[in-house]
Amino acid sequence: MNFLKRGLLSITRRKGKSLILLAVLFILGNVIAGAISISQATANVEESIKDKLGTAATVELDYEELESMDESEMMNFEIQNLDEELINQIGELPYVKYYDYNTTTYLASEEIDSYNGMEEEDGEYIEQGMGMEFQLKGVNYAPVLDIEEGKSNLVEGRVFTEEEIENGTPVAIISKKLAEKNNIQVGDTLSLMNQIYEFSESGEEEITDSRDVPLEVVGIFEPQTVNTDSENQEQADFMDMELQNTIYVANEIVSQEIKYSVGDQAEYEDYFIPAFVLNKPEDAEAFEEEVTPLLPELFIVRHATDSYESIAAPIESMSTLSKYVLIVSIITTILIIGLVVLLFLRDRKHELGIYLSLGESRIRVIGQIVTEVLIVSIIGMTLSLFTGNLLAQTVSDSMIDNDNNNQREEQMYYSEMQTDLTTDDVLEAYEVNLTGEFILLFYAVGIITILLSTLIPLIYIIRLNPKKIMM
Amino acid sequence: MILETKELNYYYQDGESRRFVLKDTNVSFDKGKFYTILGQSGSGKTTLLSLLSAMDTPHNGEVVFDGKNILEIGHDNYRRNKVGIIFQSYNLIPTFTAVENVLVSMSITENELPDDHKTVAYNLLDYIGISQDKANRTVNKLSGGEQQRVAIARALSTNVELILADEPTGNLDEGMEQEIIDIFKKLAHEHNKCVIMVTHSNDIAMQSEQTFYLKKGVLNTNE
Numbered sequence: 162m163n164f165l166k167r168g169l170l171s172i173t174r175r176k177g178k179s180l181i182l183l184a185v186l187f188i189l190g191n192v193i194a195g196a197i198s199i200s201q202a203t204a205n206v207e208e209s210i211k212d213k214l215g216t217a218a219t220v221e222l223d224y225e226e227l228e229s230m231d232e233s234e235m236m237n238f239e240i241q242n243l244d245e246e247l248i249n250q251i252g253e254l255p256y257v258k259y260y261d262y263n264t265t266t267y268l269a270s271e272e273i274d275s276y277n278g279m280e281e282e283d284g285e286y287i288e289q290g291m292g293m294e295f296q297l298k299g300v301n302y303a304p305v306l307d308i309e310e311g312k313s314n315l316v317e318g319r320v321f322t323e324e325e326i327e328n329g330t331p332v333a334i335i336s337k338k339l340a341e342k343n344n345i346q347v348g349d350t351l352s353l354m355n356q357i358y359e360f361s362e363s364g365e366e367e368i369t370d371s372r373d374v375p376l377e378v379v380g381i382f383e384p385q386t387v388n389t390d391s392e393n394q395e396q397a398d399f400m401d402m403e404l405q406n407t408i409y410v411a412n413e414i415v416s417q418e419i420k421y422s423v424g425d426q427a428e429y430e431d432y433f434i435p436a437f438v439l440n441k442p443e444d445a446e447a448f449e450e451e452v453t454p455l456l457p458e459l460f461i462v463r464h465a466t467d468s469y470e471s472i473a474a475p476i477e478s479m480s481t482l483s484k485y486v487l488i489v490s491i492i493t494t495i496l497i498i499g500l501v502v503l504l505f506l507r508d509r510k511h512e513l514g515i516y517l518s519l520g521e522s523r524i525r526v527i528g529q530i531v532t533e534v535l536i537v538s539i540i541g542m543t544l545s546l547f548t549g550n551l552l553a554q555t556v557s558d559s560m561i562d563n564d565n566n567n568q569r570e571e572q573m574y575y576s577e578m579q580t581d582l583t584t585d586d587v588l589e590a591y592e593v594n595l596t597g598e599f600i601l602l603f604y605a606v607g608i609i610t611i612l613l614s615t616l617i618p619l620i621y622i623i624r625l626n627p628k629k630i631m632m
Numbered sequence: 633m634i635l636e637t638k639e640l641n642y643y644y645q646d647g648e649s650r651r652f653v654l655k656d657t658n659v660s661f662d663k664g665k666f667y668t669i670l671g672q673s674g675s676g677k678t679t680l681l682s683l684l685s686a687m688d689t690p691h692n693g694e695v696v697f698d699g700k701n702i703l704e705i706g707h708d709n710y711r712r713n714k715v716g717i718i719f720q721s722y723n724l725i726p727t728f729t730a731v732e733n734v735l736v737s738m739s740i741t742e743n744e745l746p747d748d749h750k751t752v753a754y755n756l757l758d759y760i761g762i763s764q765d766k767a768n769r770t771v772n773k774l775s776g777g778e779q780q781r782v783a784i785a786r787a788l789s790t791n792v793e794l795i796l797a798d799e800p801t802g803n804l805d806e807g808m809e810q811e812i813i814d815i816f817k818k819l820a821h822e823h824n825k826c827v828i829m830v831t832h833s834n835d836i837a838m839q840s841e842q843t844f845y846l847k848k849g850v851l852n853t854n855e
């Protein structure tokens with residue numbers, strides 16, 4: 162009949178009180194389990210979405226800052242260019258896995274047709290003459306960052322070699338759709354056309370000069386499209402079209418073509434947009450800290466994960482709320498269970514005095530009471546584990562519905578790091594699950610809370626005077 | 633000599649002054665004897681017993697068990713292993729059965745006991761006059777006399793040589809009272825225990841080998 166057995170016996174002999182305690186624990190357990198469920202689900206969304214957003218970063222002009230300047234300030238401000246040297250310097254930092262910088266131009270073609278998306282299929286598409294439909298995207302990173310990062314897959318052929326990039330060899334990687342439409346195979350040569358326009362007095366544009374840009378196709382890629390909701394279908398189609406008509410070449414080629422089209426009118430300086438892929442998401446902060454001082458005025462570091470906050474607002478607010486609920490419910494539990502147990506102990510004063518008069522150590526008496534409370538708690542927690550998790554699902558579903566109906570804030574500025582993931586992708590990723598991790602966390606939080614709540618009654622036991630009780 | 637007190641003093645603080653319940657008390661007890669301490673209500677009998685049983689600590693002087701100050705033995709240790717206490721109000725755990733109440737003290741003591749606690753407890757209860765059937769009842773379903781027997785069995789269960797009882801028959805009728813006294817006599821004479829019983833009844837006191845009279849904080853061997 163050691164103190165553990167005594168505790169068990171006490172629970173079964175005082176069924177009424179055990180049940181009251183169980184009921185209180187069950188209710189509080191539901192709140193705690195619910196809060197933990199939601200907070201874990203939101204954390205999981207953040208992790209998985211940030212994972213999807215990747216570790217890419219770029220350096221770009223802070224448009225918002227620029228906008229906030231007054232006119233005279235703006236007039237005097239000269240936007241500097243990011244030079245290759247700085248990009249390389251940043252790219253060589255230890256946080257960077259690999260990096261690229263791109264310069265882009267648009268070219269036309271007489272020989273091949275551009276891919277025109279879905280419209281094509283219903284035959285209503287009207288040929289608009291020869292436009293600059295092909296995005297010539299210069300790269301410096303031979304394996305092509307978009308392919309390396311999984312945004313596109315190389316389905317045929319190969320990527321560039323270092324020499325091709327360095328020498329500006331006229332080789333290209335084109336999309337599968339474009340290749341199919343024009344029946345182009347790897348090894349074929351396609352011809353683009355660089356045209357110089359001039360506006361005549363009547364306002365009509367006139368091609369004053371043009372030259373062929375022949376490119377040998379060495380690889381074919383297929384973009385990995387993200388599912389988007391129907392609301393943005395139009396925009397998605399447009400973005401897809403742009404991507405399908407993108408032709409990857411070496412930066413040097415783009416640079417040459419821009420120089421040709423600009424002519425001698427101006428001194429042309431290459432304009433590069435850098436992209437840095439970091440080793441680990443955790444490196445983002447250190448990377449930013451180190452890079453920011455190196456940048457020209459008004460340039461800032463942007464991370465792909467920056468857009469998380471803007472697309473995950475409903476989840477973020479739920480995450481904050483669940484954390485508050487968790488803290489408040491833990492404090493409430495400590496107080497309520499502490500007081501309920503204290504009340505029950507006052508009823509059992511006599512029993513406790515008897516143990517002490519028989520020479521039982523106070524530690525063991527405390528051990529017995531803690532055991533009793535813990536046993537009932539674990540039963541109550543186990544019951545509320547499932548219901549609390551269900552509760553969390555229901556509550557968060559209705560919270561998401563509510564939040565989703567509120568107008569979403571549109572992002573005003575276009576950033577290179579803008580994602581094609583939307584709030585709906587985030588909400589879709591949100592899932593309240595009964596995971597092992599949740600169960601462990603719940604029991605850990607629960608048991609610690611219960612132990613804290615028994616501190617109040619413990620003081621009572623320590624102060625008990627058996628002589629006063631019994632003699 | 634199993635137990636003695638040396639210059640025992642105990643008082644209650646009454647504002648500025650001290651009201652002494654025990655003054656320089658010296659007394660000693662032997663094994664194999666049945667002692668009574670007689671005194672009027674409020675004379676300090678319970679106070680004395682609480683000091684002898686280490687439920688309280690004297691302000692001055694010492695309680696010596698087997699030649700050792702009980703402070704040295706440790707109060708918890710002393711209560712656990714050296715002494716059995718019987719209270720006027722039984723003090724049994726009401727939600728437990730009789731046998732469970734006995735088992736509680738057997739699990740607390742560190743004294744050498746036979747392995748099969750249950751059998752020992754049932755036998756002990758039977759010896760004291762509680763049948764197995766009654767032993768399995770929760771104690772609030774037993775009469776006062778039966779409850780006090782369970783309390784005696786509990787005090788004996790830890791195999792101690794010293795039994796202290798504070799007016800154990802105070803709540804019992806006369807017939808029951810005599811049966812309890814007979815048990816105490818048997819414990820002293822047949823089992824060589826030292827039994828010290830507090831009472832305010834002259835009749836009971838007359839049945840003991842030695843009676844101490846407590847009056848105005850002083851313990852005397854005659855009235």
Ligand SMILES: Nc1ncnc2c1ncn2[C@@H]1O[C@H](COP(=O)(O)OP(=O)(O)O)[C@@H](O)[C@H]1O
Binds near residue numbers: 653671673674676
């Ligand atoms: N906690 C206390 N505070 C003050 N006086 C007390 C307290 N307990 C007992 N007393 C007093 O001490 C005296 C002895 O009490 P007690 O030992 O219980 O006597 P008895 O058991 O002989 O009736 C009494 O006068 C009682 O009023």
Ligand SMILES: [Mg+2]
Binds near residue numbers: 677678679
């Ligand atoms: Mg008394």
